[in-house]
Amino acid sequence: MTVDVSLTSYPGLDDRITVIRAGDEVDAVFVSTERFNVLVDTLGTPSLCRRALELLADRMRDRPLIVVNSHMDWDHFWGNRAVGGAPIIAHQSAIDRLRDPSALQTLEQKRTTEPRFDEVELVPPTLTFSGESMTLHGGDLSLHLLHTPGHTPDHLAVWIPEIETCLAVDAVEHPIPEVWSSAPDDLRSLRSSLDLIRSLNPKQLVLAHGQTSDHAVLDRNIAYFENIQEAVALVPASELMSAALAQREGMRLKDFVDLPAGMSFGAREFYERCHRSNLAATIAARGAS
Numbered sequence: 426m427t428v429d430v431s432l433t434s435y436p437g438l439d440d441r442i443t444v445i446r447a448g449d450e451v452d453a454v455f456v457s458t459e460r461f462n463v464l465v466d467t468l469g470t471p472s473l474c475r476r477a478l479e480l481l482a483d484r485m486r487d488r489p490l491i492v493v494n495s496h497m498d499w500d501h502f503w504g505n506r507a508v509g510g511a512p513i514i515a516h517q518s519a520i521d522r523l524r525d526p527s528a529l530q531t532l533e534q535k536r537t538t539e540p541r542f543d544e545v546e547l548v549p550p551t552l553t554f555s556g557e558s559m560t561l562h563g564g565d566l567s568l569h570l571l572h573t574p575g576h577t578p579d580h581l582a583v584w585i586p587e588i589e590t591c592l593a594v595d596a597v598e599h600p601i602p603e604v605w606s607s608a609p610d611d612l613r614s615l616r617s618s619l620d621l622i623r624s625l626n627p628k629q630l631v632l633a634h635g636q637t638s639d640h641a642v643l644d645r646n647i648a649y650f651e652n653i654q655e656a657v658a659l660v661p662a663s664e665l666m667s668a669a670l671a672q673r674e675g676m677r678l679k680d681f682v683d684l685p686a687g688m689s690f691g692a693r694e695f696y697e698r699c700h701r702s703n704l705a706a707t708i709a710a711r712g713a714s
């Protein structure tokens with residue numbers, strides 16, 4: 426599979442922000458400040474990341490590069506090897522994910538499907554922070570790295586208050602975000618992260634998947650979780666454990682969100698799975714309350 430890298434933007438997005446698009450796989454973001462450049466995510470392979478850095482060369486203006494890994498999902502950080510000696514910042518919990526055997530297992534599994542992953546090495550972040558946030562002071566722009574768990578335990582979103590822009594990465598997703606597990610705590614974290622992003626009242630929202638800056642996606646994600654909670658509350662307790670609940674009319678993914686026309690079978694399956702996890706976590710949360 427060949428993935429093309431291109432630079433793009435959205436209407437109204439500040440020109441210090443560049444969206445880096447790796448085909449349909451993922452978007453990373455480049456932010457140019459007075460004092461340094463910031464690359465938020467390194468794409469899915471070193472080659473893709475190198476290509477992105479080539480395309481960005483004339484926007485670098487001889488300023489140092491700082492890299493942020495939004496989270497340790499392969500499509501966001503497997504390009505780390507390409508950034509040379511640039512510091513790589515992530516949340517402390519990213520280190521736990523990298524140490525987990527599943528990190529290497531994912532790489533081995535992906536290598537069996539596509540040779541482009543042969544060059545990938547799991548390059549860890551060089552700077553981590555624990556707690557809720559850290560700030561990169563770029564002079565004209567400040568980048569607030571906000572711990573926004575739920576999609577994954579280590580997830581970061583980036584808030585740039587001077588231009589009221591939020592790089593939400595995978596915390597906000599069209600049609601629905603993927604929750605880390607069906608445990609109630611992960612669902613609670615994801616919903617809190619969505620509420621946190623909404624409380625910032627961003628004028629511009631940049632997502633890593635879906636190729637949209639449509640502001641309404643955030644409100645629709647929040648409404649989706651409220652609506653499944655209401656629907657689950659109405660199901661008689663004796664039927665809650667039914668494995669077929671997510672197929673029942675009124676409980677299916679398409680009963681809660683409009684799925685994009687022309688969505689691929691694989692993408693639909695993926696989001697159906699997310700929906701089942703979300704339902705399971707909502708049911709577990711009802712049982713716990």
Ligand SMILES: [Zn+2]
Nearest residue numbers: 498500595633
């Ligand atoms: Zn992702």
